Amino acid sequence: MRFLNIYLLGIFIGLTGCKNISSSVVDSVFFGGEIINPKGDEVIFYSRDGKISDTLKLDNNNRFQKKFASIETGVYYFRHGSEIQLIIIEPNDSIMIRLNTYDFDKSLVFSGNGAKKNNYLLKTYNQNDRNNRKLVKHSDKEPEVFEAFVNKRHQRQLKDFNRFTENKKISEYAKSIIKANIDYNIYADKEIYPFAYFGENKMVHVKDLPESFYAFRDNIDYNSDHLSENFAYKRYLFFHFDNMAVNYFYNNNEFHSKFDRHELSYNKAKLELIDSLVQNEIIKNNLLKYKTRAFVNSSNSQDDINEIMASYLSKTTSEEDIKYMNGLIASLDNLKPGKGLPDINIINVNDEEYTIADVVKKPTLIYFWSTNTKKHYKNSHYRVKELKAQFPKMGFMSININDNPDKFWKETINQYKFDLNNEYRFKNPKEALQTLAVNYLYKVIIVDRKANIINPNVNIFSKDFEGKLNDMIQKKELVLR
Incomplete structure (x- = not known):
């Protein structure tokens, strides 16, 4: 990357060492890079406590740079659009990134002093993502077979990591972050397994899993401050407490009770x-x-x-x-069935402003998407295309939630040839998301022709969604005319 030399030219970073690496203070750290096909004009850098540390503006060449003074060693993260990536920062680091927003994680590359550990950390994230998507395919295996499968995968990843550390010198702190990313993702798979294998009807059999299945729990640290922003660690704890509470459920319900999450x-x-x-x-x-x-x-x-x-x-x-x-x-x-949808201002592709109620003229399914979640917006639009064919008298409204310049929204809908008649974006995204309680993109709201709420939270990807929609029509909750 030729721009790397341009950025680093003339930059001298003086850093001090420290015996306690987890609490050391770095005199200065350099962080910069280039965003290809940016989804906004800034990169947000977050401190360890999740607070915004700095807003780094892109220049005319879509590049940014910042020299941070007195920054603690630790795991930080940066955000562009709605995509987030962790970054390990230690003394003497001068880290550059380069990424293409069309494929954020797979295109992201770190360079400079401090790049090796971060490239390997990113590698484990991508491995985890691939493995997590395949988990359902393996979750129908018998417990002993599943345990052997994930254990083998775990050992393979650790062996690969050990080879890396033999050839590349990184700190013990960085090693602990990367190893945790490998370990806790495997541990989470085991916590998720009984929900997928037994299902809600037979969760009582979680007690019949092999004795060694959860042996790793003896070494779990529930208070690992330096992992507090690690996705694999957080994923593990989320499913761990779900799983642990199952025992409580069966201690307080009949043995053959159907489990209810x-x-x-x-x-x-x-x-x-x-x-x-x-x-x-x-x-x-x-x-x-x-x-x-x-x-x-x-x-x-x-x-x-x-x-x-x-x-x-x-x-x-x-x-x-x-x-x-x-x-x-x-x-x-305010979103209970029967209530009118709150007044939310939206803007169409011609920059004309309406409220949602202004647009709704028939029973309508309202769904949400972000330009930074490519897989979701492609899947949701494809799914709605299927539903349109099955329910031609229904209306469908697609609302983009991004708060970046609208050119990025328009580029996406034109690139994928989305139906322009159904595409809108929020005028005030932050306020609208809070008012409509949109905490995750899979939320879908169904309203009648007067914009009164029928169902404030449905999942169009569920297997029985068409049946539920038909039931609403049969019960005349939706008057299709």
């Missing part, structure tokens, strides 16, 4: 386990928040929501999270 006592048990086992406030608060949010999003009982919130409020120490959760509950209360 939305049952109140099961979800309260998760919060109790988190509270009892996790002391690190950042890790604990995040787990409590997302487990509570998942329950609140799926529950139709106000009493249950009140009870789970009481449990949550007694455990979290984050005032910011409490404010967020109260706002979410208020938004969900």
